[in-house]
Amino acid sequence: MNDYDNIWLHKLKWSYLLLVVLTLMTPVIYVMYISFNANGFGANEYAFTMEWYGLIFSDALLIGALRWTLMLALVVTVIAVPMALLAAKYYKAADNKLFPVFLLLAPLFVPPDILGSALLVFFKNLNFAFIWLGDQVGISLFDSWFRLSFLTATIGLIIYTIPYSFVVILITMGRYRPEQTEAARACGANGWRAFWDIEFPQIQAGVFSACAFTIILVFNEYTRTSLLKGGFDTFTTVLISQMLNTGMSGQSYAMSALVSFIAIAIIGSIIILTMLRTESLSRIARAKADPVTS
Amino acid sequence: MTDPTPPAVEVRNLSKHYGDFVALRDVNVTIAAGEYFVLLGPSGGGKTTLLRTIGGFHKPTKGEILLNGKSVGHLPPDKRPTTMVFQAYALFPHMTVTQNVGYGLKVAGLPKAKIAEKVDYALEQVGLSQFTHRKPHELSGGQQQRVQLARAIVLDRDILLLDEPLAALDAQLRKDMCLELKHLQEKVGITFIHVTHNQEEAMTVADRIALIASGDLVECGNARDIYRAPQKAFTASFVGENNLLRGKVTEANGSSVIVDVAGSKLTVDKRGLAVTDGQEVKLSIRSECVTLDRLNGSDAAADGMSIMGAFDESVYLGLTTSHLVHLPDGTEMVSRVIADSDDSLPDAGASVRLSWKPSDIRLHVN
Structure with a gap:
């Protein structure tokens, strides 16, 4: 706030910001609130309990779904983030940036049910083609390659998450000066060494953010996953299935709240650590910034 | 070896x-x-x-x-x-x-x-x-x-x-x-x-x-x-503060040439360059090699090493002062001197003579 700002306008801006944050967080906070209610969702009486959290690990369906989701998140992250990183590097070096950015961001603008359905049809046809090919050769090796499965869900989620990872990495890459790579090359480093020693340490915040973002996206995703997953369930598909059929169980609320707690704790820790580190670095810089001769 | x-x-x-x-x-x-x-x-x-x-x-x-x-x-x-x-x-x-x-x-x-x-x-x-x-x-x-x-x-x-x-x-x-x-x-x-x-x-x-x-x-x-001693006109224009003059060769016999610049006949060393009568050429002279003199009616420049012009203004640059002069064809020339005084400057528009030593002017054909 500067000296000429209206104090009431300043307070109004902060109130507005608080309102936005509350709007965003209220549903999550409400789920957390219910997860501690012994009487569950919609009950007249609120009785605090930790029981639902204790029951999470006895719910085989939820634990199985969580395991599949974590596995999916891990595989998608390991594949999508390096692909997005390479794409961002190519994009930065490209002369014509419009075409690659259009191609990379296009999946973001296709509605999830349309993209999911398109992939479903594509994989089904591909599966038929591979079965036919196997029949022609007389082997059944290809029969299950593109049957709806972990593989098809992974491909669908990679297509979904790459644009987000690309954008997140590109933002941190924007601050990186390519002269530093050239300087490393001039010092004798090959392309990979220059990337690993010089560029990566400076963009790693973006890469790790892209990893966190990808994991959260995989946890959140329902439409594409439910269309492409085949025979297993993920955390979101279980929750939505419960909501639509029997209503969410107490341990489902507890699991949702736990995942939210963990996500908020991780993101919060990253922000706090970054702030503390920045403050510490500027304190060191201020301390060293005694008059020096050029 | x-x-x-x-x-x-x-x-x-x-x-x-x-x-x-x-x-x-x-x-x-x-x-x-x-x-x-x-x-x-x-x-x-x-x-x-x-x-x-x-x-x-x-x-x-x-x-x-x-x-x-x-x-x-x-x-x-x-x-x-x-x-x-x-x-x-x-x-x-x-x-x-x-x-x-x-x-x-x-x-x-x-x-x-x-x-x-x-x-x-x-x-x-x-x-x-x-x-x-x-x-x-x-x-x-x-x-x-x-x-x-x-x-x-x-x-x-x-x-x-x-x-x-x-x-x-x-x-x-x-x-x-x-x-x-x-x-x-x-x-x-x-x-x-x-x-x-x-x-x-x-x-x-x-x-x-x-x-x-x-x-x-x-x-x-x-x-x-x-x-x-820049060989090319571009070098003369880029390095140092050179006066670049355009002119036409009127006489190209022997080791020097006569070039007509804004009505004045200037003598320039040929430097072994192939020039012919009537050819368009450029001449360069560093501004610090150009001396400015007031013209007293009779002493018109005709020695081949000077040219007449009208005084425009002087620009004080600290160590040096640049005197700006324009020739009859509008070309601007600069004479740069190490001097701190401006009390003896000609009036704006007064006729002046700019002169130089024979070795200071250079011919450029391209």
Whole structure:
């Protein structure tokens, strides 16, 4: 706030910001609130309990779904983030940036049910083609390659998450000066060494953010996953299935709240650590910034 | 008997095209080992492209580059006997001064003790021994460039490429650093190739200067010759403050020619150039070689070494004063003198005579 700002306008801006944050967080906070209610969702009486959290690990369906989701998140992250990183590097070096950015961001603008359905049809046809090919050769090796499965869900989620990872990495890459790579090359480093020693340490915040973002996206995703997953369930598909059929169980609320707690704790820790580190670095810089001769 | 030592750099018929744009056109230049060579020219002229092509950051479209007698066209920057100092932003911000300087040695796989020893020596050379643990953002612009220098010289490569290394520094620091660069080069004895658009910087450091403009190597020679005796009209226009006069040859016999400039017949040494009567030519005279005199009606210029004009104004520049005069055809001429007084200046529009010594005027046919 500067000296000429209206104090009431300043307070109004902060109130507005608080309102936005509350709007965003209220549903999550409400789920957390219910997860501690012994009487569950919609009950007249609120009785605090930790029981639902204790029951999470006895719910085989939820634990199985969580395991599949974590596995999916891990595989998608390991594949999508390096692909997005390479794409961002190519994009930065490209002369014509419009075409690659259009191609990379296009999946973001296709509605999830349309993209999911398109992939479903594509994989089904591909599966038929591979079965036919196997029949022609007389082997059944290809029969299950593109049957709806972990593989098809992974491909669908990679297509979904790459644009987000690309954008997140590109933002941190924007601050990186390519002269530093050239300087490393001039010092004798090959392309990979220059990337690993010089560029990566400076963009790693973006890469790790892209990893966190990808994991959260995989946890959140329902439409594409439910269309492409085949025979297993993920955390979101279980929750939505419960909501639509029997209503969410107490341990489902507890699991949702736990995942939210963990996500908020991780993101919060990253922000706090970054702030503390920045403050510490500027304190060191201020301390060293005694008059020096050029 | 021929010299067995090959030149540090030999550029043969080098061209670099970006689509239709020609960044370099048939450039030929040879740089001796241990020479301080400057590539001078206006922005966008191709000097940085040439430097980066020597360093392996650009692939030539045509032509060949030999470093120490070996063709290196196929080698990436890390495999060439060169290293480079960039204009700015090229220090590794996440590393300390010591780590920056020692990076190349670490890549080369030297033992830690050896790295520490060499880094200490390099930092001592550039006067930064007391800043070893600082990060780049904790250093001034001049100190950052010195760290770049230390990082380059510590590698003991034969050729150091400097891409406008002083451009981001303020004027005073640039002057100081110019001399430091020159002394450093004399101390380490390796070949320095320095790109700049600043002629004072070039004059201060260079053993030889190559002038590059519009993708062409216009002229190459030692600093004094480039300044005092430019072969090309472009060199005369770019280096120093030269008066460029357009005229037509009226007589081209013998060792000198007579050129008609704005109605005055000027005598100029032919310098062995092929000129014919009626040919359009250019003449150059450095402004500090031009003397301005008031014209007292009768003493009209007819000696071939002077020209008449009308006085416009004087511009005080501190050390020197520039007198601006326009010729009858509108061409502006400048006479620059070391003088602090303006009390005897002619009135604006008064007739004046500009004169020079025969050796100060030069003929340019192209």
